[in-house]
Amino acid sequence: MDRAGQQQSLTTAREAGMVGCTYCGLLLPMDQAHCPRCGAGLQSRDDQSLQKVWAWLLAGLIAYVPANLYPMLRTTQMFHTTESTIVGGVSDLIHHHAYGIAFIVFFASVVIPIGKFIVIAYLAYLMSRPHKSDPHRLHLLYEVVEFIGRWSMIDVFVVAILTALVQFDVLATINPGIAAVCFALSVVFTMLSAQSFDSRLIWDRLEKGSFHG
Amino acid sequence: MDESQLATPVSAPKRKRLSLVWLMPVLAVVVAVAVVAKNYAEKGPLISVSFQAASGIEKGQTVVRFRDLQVGIVEDMSFAPGLTAIEAHIRLDKKIADYVDESAEFWLVEPRVSARGVSGLNTVLSGVYIQGNWDATPGEKVQHFVARKTPPLVTHGDNGSVVVLRSRGDTQLSNGAPVMFNGIEVGRLGEPKLSDTGSTVTVEAFIEAPHDQRLTTNTRFWDISGISLNVGAGGLSVDVESLAALVEGGISFGTMVAGGDAVLPGHVFDIYDTEEHARENVFDGDSAENLRLSVLLDNHQGGLTVGGNVRFQGAKVGEVTDLNGYVDPETRKVKLLVEFAVSPSKLGLGDDSALHMDGLKSRVANGLRARLASEGLLGQTVVLELVDFDDVAPAELVTNVTDLPLVPSGESNLKDASQTVDGLIGRINSLPIEELMNSAIGTLDGITAFVASPEAREIPANANGLLVDTREVIASGATRKAIQDLQTAASDVQALVGRIESSTGLDTFLGALERSDSIMTNIDAFSGKLPAIADDMEQITAQLAALQLQELVSDASAAVAALSDVVTDPSLKTVGPDAAASMASLQQILADLEQSGLVAELSAAATNADGLLLDLRSATADVPTLVNDASAVVASIKDLPIETVVQSLDRLLNRGEAVLSAPGIEDIPVALRNTLVELETSLTALREGGVVDSLNATLKSAQSTMEAIETATVQVPDVVARLNRVAGALEQTIAGYGPESRLNRDAQNAINEVARAAEAFRSLARTIERNPNSLITGR
Numbered sequence: 001m002d003r004a005g006q007q008q009s010l011t012t013a014r015e016a017g018m019v020g021c022t023y024c025g026l027l028l029p030m031d032q033a034h035c036p037r038c039g040a041g042l043q044s045r046d047d048q049s050l051q052k053v054w055a056w057l058l059a060g061l062i063a064y065v066p067a068n069l070y071p072m073l074r075t076t077q078m079f080h081t082t083e084s085t086i087v088g089g090v091s092d093l094i095h096h097h098a099y100g101i102a103f104i105v106f107f108a109s110v111v112i113p114i115g116k117f118i119v120i121a122y123l124a125y126l127m128s129r130p131h132k133s134d135p136h137r138l139h140l141l142y143e144v145v146e147f148i149g150r151w152s153m154i155d156v157f158v159v160a161i162l163t164a165l166v167q168f169d170v171l172a173t174i175n176p177g178i179a180a181v182c183f184a185l186s187v188v189f190t191m192l193s194a195q196s197f198d199s200r201l202i203w204d205r206l207e208k209g210s211f212h213g
Numbered sequence: 214m215d216e217s218q219l220a221t222p223v224s225a226p227k228r229k230r231l232s233l234v235w236l237m238p239v240l241a242v243v244v245a246v247a248v249v250a251k252n253y254a255e256k257g258p259l260i261s262v263s264f265q266a267a268s269g270i271e272k273g274q275t276v277v278r279f280r281d282l283q284v285g286i287v288e289d290m291s292f293a294p295g296l297t298a299i300e301a302h303i304r305l306d307k308k309i310a311d312y313v314d315e316s317a318e319f320w321l322v323e324p325r326v327s328a329r330g331v332s333g334l335n336t337v338l339s340g341v342y343i344q345g346n347w348d349a350t351p352g353e354k355v356q357h358f359v360a361r362k363t364p365p366l367v368t369h370g371d372n373g374s375v376v377v378l379r380s381r382g383d384t385q386l387s388n389g390a391p392v393m394f395n396g397i398e399v400g401r402l403g404e405p406k407l408s409d410t411g412s413t414v415t416v417e418a419f420i421e422a423p424h425d426q427r428l429t430t431n432t433r434f435w436d437i438s439g440i441s442l443n444v445g446a447g448g449l450s451v452d453v454e455s456l457a458a459l460v461e462g463g464i465s466f467g468t469m470v471a472g473g474d475a476v477l478p479g480h481v482f483d484i485y486d487t488e489e490h491a492r493e494n495v496f497d498g499d500s501a502e503n504l505r506l507s508v509l510l511d512n513h514q515g516g517l518t519v520g521g522n523v524r525f526q527g528a529k530v531g532e533v534t535d536l537n538g539y540v541d542p543e544t545r546k547v548k549l550l551v552e553f554a555v556s557p558s559k560l561g562l563g564d565d566s567a568l569h570m571d572g573l574k575s576r577v578a579n580g581l582r583a584r585l586a587s588e589g590l591l592g593q594t595v596v597l598e599l600v601d602f603d604d605v606a607p608a609e610l611v612t613n614v615t616d617l618p619l620v621p622s623g624e625s626n627l628k629d630a631s632q633t634v635d636g637l638i639g640r641i642n643s644l645p646i647e648e649l650m651n652s653a654i655g656t657l658d659g660i661t662a663f664v665a666s667p668e669a670r671e672i673p674a675n676a677n678g679l680l681v682d683t684r685e686v687i688a689s690g691a692t693r694k695a696i697q698d699l700q701t702a703a704s705d706v707q708a709l710v711g712r713i714e715s716s717t718g719l720d721t722f723l724g725a726l727e728r729s730d731s732i733m734t735n736i737d738a739f740s741g742k743l744p745a746i747a748d749d750m751e752q753i754t755a756q757l758a759a760l761q762l763q764e765l766v767s768d769a770s771a772a773v774a775a776l777s778d779v780v781t782d783p784s785l786k787t788v789g790p791d792a793a794a795s796m797a798s799l800q801q802i803l804a805d806l807e808q809s810g811l812v813a814e815l816s817a818a819a820t821n822a823d824g825l826l827l828d829l830r831s832a833t834a835d836v837p838t839l840v841n842d843a844s845a846v847v848a849s850i851k852d853l854p855i856e857t858v859v860q861s862l863d864r865l866l867n868r869g870e871a872v873l874s875a876p877g878i879e880d881i882p883v884a885l886r887n888t889l890v891e892l893e894t895s896l897t898a899l900r901e902g903g904v905v906d907s908l909n910a911t912l913k914s915a916q917s918t919m920e921a922i923e924t925a926t927v928q929v930p931d932v933v934a935r936l937n938r939v940a941g942a943l944e945q946t947i948a949g950y951g952p953e954s955r956l957n958r959d960a961q962n963a964i965n966e967v968a969r970a971a972e973a974f975r976s977l978a979r980t981i982e983r984n985p986n987s988l989i990t991g992r
Binding site for chain 1: 230231232234235236237238240241242245248273274339340
């Protein structure tokens with residue numbers, strides 16, 4: 001690997017006996033427990049990172065189950081109340097030939113959260129054992145997950161806006177269902193999970209050159 | 214390992230510690246588990262209800278309500294095995310689940326628009342819902358239910374009674390139709406059901422409390438559906454109980470007679486067509502207790518209908534409830550199976566229902582049979598009759614051949630009836646109705662012709678003419694003139710006598726009396742003859758008395774009308790001059806007497822005249838008697854029964870009225886007219902006829918008498934003295950006829966009477982004139 005060969009010559013902070021503050025970026029010698037500038041705790045590597053990732057991920061998964069089973073929206077139109085779950089809503093939209101919106105809702109509410117679960121779980125899994133994956137690609141994956149994870153909240157925003165706008169009593173009323181809360185929780189948990197992931201772990205393998213021997 | 218060589222942060226020993234973040238998933242799991250557990254704990258049982266069709270039921274949408282509170286929701290819909298029904302799987306609330314036992318029933322509430330209003334309107338927008346109904350006692354749980362097609366008549370919590378109404382089937386009843394009491398809706402009908410035989414319709418009726426307390430065994434129900442149209446003397450009346458009753462049919466009830474027993478739920482009442490019919494049958498007893506029997510008839514000729522009467526000894530004891538064909542399994546003959554219900558009490562079977570069948574069996578063994586009979590005047594209605602036969606083949610009540618106990622049949626009684634009808638019709642045919650009608654028409658025509666005949670119209674005119682004539686006669690100047698003339702005549706006579714008095718003859722006579730003594734002797738000698746003369750005079754006065762004065766006066770009164778003619782008669786006028794002439798001759802006689810010296814004799818004679826005068830006076834004493842006689846005559850005239858005549862005339866008229874209504878009436882106008890014409894002619898005859906002539910003759914004879922007197926005085930101068938006396942007496946007599954005299958009064962009275970009679974006649978005539986038909990109808 002070209003890149004791996006190139007990077008082999010790089011010296012990491014840990015090799016140099018230094019630790020970088022993750023909050024203010026101050027480089028300090030490793031013997032200090034707290035950053036003298038910002039007061040944050042100093043860790044060369046977060047040895048509890050994977051634990052946190054798994055824990056948040058599990059909580060997010062648990063929250064994601066009712067988010068899909070329970071109705072997201074309670075739409076009341078002329079005495080007629082419709083409760084729709086996320087997937088039900090998507091199928092309704094497809095039924096009404098609103099393919100674009102259906103795709104967006106489906107992407108934001110189903111693809112992204114599930115993709116996030118898978119990606120985070122994959123990263124965390126790789127970090128706990130030897131692997132031969134390219135750290136660059138892993139890092140890109142992590143960046144994408146972190147960036148795109150917040151867009152999952154688009155569903156919750158839609159529900160919140162609709163609920164605020166459509167309140168015409170008998171004529172038409174939209175109320176959030178229990179799934180909205182669960183889904184929001186699920187998104188928050190997965191975001192926390194992604195944040196808990198210490199991306200420096202990706203590169204430790206590179207330093208060790210474990211896949212080269 | 215490489216890691217041990219690397220410098221690690223101070224916090225490195227914490228590596229094995231479990232992160233606090235693990236609390237989050239644990240918390241999430243705990244919350245989830247708690248929610249799930251709570252949900253599960255609150256979840257009621259799942260039941261399934263079969264519906265004919267889903268008709269608007271949606272899973273997750275359609276709810277189950279009890280007393281309009283949601284107690285469950287349809288979780289799923291599926292087909293029953295064999296696609297025979299729709300199964301709705303309903304999740305019930307745990308709170309209510311215990312009560313959903315065998316008593317539970319479910320039905321679908323849909324929007325319903327009927328004549329009684331709109332119900333279930335809320336389901337139009339919200340969709341249908343399932344109404345549940347169960348009692349308030351928990352029971353064993355049941356998983357599967359079959360939904361009702363219609364709401365139940367009584368839902369739990371409704372207070373009231375359910376009774377069964379039975380109708381002959383021609384009443385239009387529908388589910389939910391109102392039950393009215395005095396125009397107020399107090400209940401409703403359930404679903405009408407046909408009986409097994411199809412002849413009757415039974416329907417349950419729910420009467421709300423407290424109105425169900427009004428139901429007794431004497432309560433009668435009747436049909437109020439439709440429009441009641443009544444045309445009578447009071448005009449046209451259209452009655453509609455209520456719009457709902459008009460469309461859906463309705464039932465009203467009333468308790469006609471107090472004192473009935475309270476009814477138990479499920480009591481069977483009959484529905485009558487009209488309230489009148491219901492009232493008529495109020496004493497019919499309770500139809501529920503009726504014995505239901507049947508009879509097989511093999512010679513039925515038609516006419517018997519369902520609802521026909523069943524009679525026993527002439528009284529109605531029940532009704533025919535059904536007619537069916539029946540094939541005798543042995544003879545293969547088709548017979549008519551008549552089912553009927555009879556009131557056991559009216560058959561004399563007592564009140565104990567347990568003994569009815571036994572009593573009936575013994576009655577049948579003793580000869581009770583059912584047969585066809587006819588009723589009505591012409592035998593037009595066929596009824597079933599129960600008869601006790603004395604000599605009949607033994608039979609018994611058969612209970613195993615047909616559904617109902619079979620009463621043996623007897624010989625039909627229809628033939629006699631039709632024969633009677635034939636005879637009756639024949640007798641009616643032979644009635645001379647046409648002749649009767651013709652004579653009636655003739656009589657009526659005759660009456661019409663009489664009433665319309667010109668003669669009948671002429672009657673009043675003729676009567677009027679007659680009365681006018683009579684009035685004319687009475688009120689004519691002639692009559693009045695007659696009286697005046699009579700007075701004049703009297704005054705003439707007076708003047709005559711006065712002249713006689715004032716004549717010198719008396720003085721001369723006195724002088725002569727002084728002078729002639731010698732004559733006296735002659736006169737004495739002559740006076741010897743005087744008694745004879747006095748006798749003659751007496752005879753004359755007697756004759757005068759015997760003169761038919763009565764007749765004369767009656768003639769006069771009868772001929773009042775002709776009096777004028779009499780008075781104006783020229784002959785009467787001649788009397789005066791004649792009398793004057795006779796007086797002149799008298800004077801001449803006296804002068805002659807003077808000259809003749811007879812006076813002396815007379816004077817002498819006068820001395821002796823006292824006795825003569827006495828004789829004369831005694832003779833003239835008869836004159837008052839005469840006057841009395843005349844007055845008696847007048848009185849008798851007065852007493853003449855004119856009033857009676859008038860009354861009889863009145864009676865006659867009354868009788869005429871009576872006669873007018875009698876047959877032969879057409880001839881009366883003619884006869885009456887003829888009579889009137891005759892009456893007129895007789896009046897005319899009275900005016901012109903012989904009575905006047907006879908009076909004339911009488912007066913003429915009086916005149917001739919005067920003339921005779923004149924001649925007598927010429928021939929017998931001696932008589933003059935006595936004649937003088939006679940004249941005095943005559944004066945007295947005539948004075949009796951003076952204005953104040955009784956005779957005159959009586960005559961006037963008589964005339965007044967006549968006038969009154971005429972007045973009465975006139976008023977009668979006026980009455981007839983004003984009201985001609987009073988002749989016919991009476992006053």
